[in-house]
Amino acid sequence: MSKSRQGLFLLLVCALALVTGPPGGPAPSLHVSSAGVSKGWLPVIPGPPTGDPAQTGQDGARCADPAGTWLGMRWRSSLRWRVNEQTIPAYLGDRADVVSALRNAATTVDTGRNDCGLPENLGIQESYTGRTDHRAGVTADGGCGERDGHNAVSFGRLNKGLLAVTCIWWFGDKSNGRSVEADILIDDTPGLFFLRTPADCGSRWDLEGTVTHEFGHAFGLGHVAFAEHGSLTMTDGLPDCSTAYRGLGLGDYLTLKQQYGTN
Numbered sequence: 001m002s003k004s005r006q007g008l009f010l011l012l013v014c015a016l017a018l019v020t021g022p023p024g025g026p027a028p029s030l031h032v033s034s035a036g037v038s039k040g041w042l043p044v045i046p047g048p049p050t051g052d053p054a055q056t057g058q059d060g061a062r063c064a065d066p067a068g069t070w071l072g073m074r075w076r077s078s079l080r081w082r083v084n085e086q087t088i089p090a091y092l093g094d095r096a097d098v099v100s101a102l103r104n105a106a107t108t109v110d111t112g113r114n115d116c117g118l119p120e121n122l123g124i125q126e127s128y129t130g131r132t133d134h135r136a137g138v139t140a141d142g143g144c145g146e147r148d149g150h151n152a153v154s155f156g157r158l159n160k161g162l163l164a165v166t167c168i169w170w171f172g173d174k175s176n177g178r179s180v181e182a183d184i185l186i187d188d189t190p191g192l193f194f195l196r197t198p199a200d201c202g203s204r205w206d207l208e209g210t211v212t213h214e215f216g217h218a219f220g221l222g223h224v225a226f227a228e229h230g231s232l233t234m235t236d237g238l239p240d241c242s243t244a245y246r247g248l249g250l251g252d253y254l255t256l257k258q259q260y261g262t263n
């Protein structure tokens with residue numbers, strides 16, 4: 001803990017929900033005339049660190065802070081996703097352990113697993129359906145590539161400063177859109193993540209907590225500001241060496257519940 005405050009304590013997972021439309025167009029959705037509907041894509045990418053990490057901490061704020069933001073689109077069906085195991089970097093060790101961490105992250109958002117004693121019964125559906133050769137449709141600079149009909153989680157190159165990026169594709173108005181694909185690209189730089197907190201940790205990030213945040217995006221959660229809401233999982237900053245973000249905080253949970261209800 002003390003070491004992390006001397007070093008690079010904070011790397012924003014995705015500093016802002018950057019809504020990017022077609023070049024030159026202000027609208028976040030790309031209209032497709034042939035289909036008679038609009039579709040869009042949304043990259044949620046990192047940015048420069050902001051806020052003072054010393055002001056956040058492992059206090060009770062996580063279960064007292066109801067803040068949350070919503071991107072606009074929702075899944076009306078189960079999010080069935082796969083992992084490109086070939087892309088898992090060797091330094092992370094056994095691929096099965098990595099997949100397990102990714103599945104834990106998805107399950108956390110699916111059920112609403114939390115640290116606050118709230119019932120784990122959110123009305124979200126997802127399922128891990130195995131391996132894929134497809135890669136996430138996310139570019140190294142955090143943009144969105146082509147939708148390929150597969151919800152893929154893969155590792156690959158991301159520009160320095162980006163831990164992971166989620167792209168979402170949806171139909172309809174963004175404000176009430178129907179999500180049809182979500183891809184997550186996780187940076188594969190050696191040593192960037194850990195599955196279990198290493199001794200003498202510094203400038204390394206918890207893979208499960210990071211991906212929990214990304215699955216939060218996949219289901220529609222936006223960011224909350226690190227400076228005010230740094231203990232929530234959807235904070236736009238994630239401290240290094242912390243496993244405190246594996247579950248949902250109060251605001252993360254309430255925002256999902258508002259949109260998806262309960263089982």
Ligand SMILES: [Zn+2]
Nearest residue numbers: 013014044213
């Ligand atoms: Zn984010």
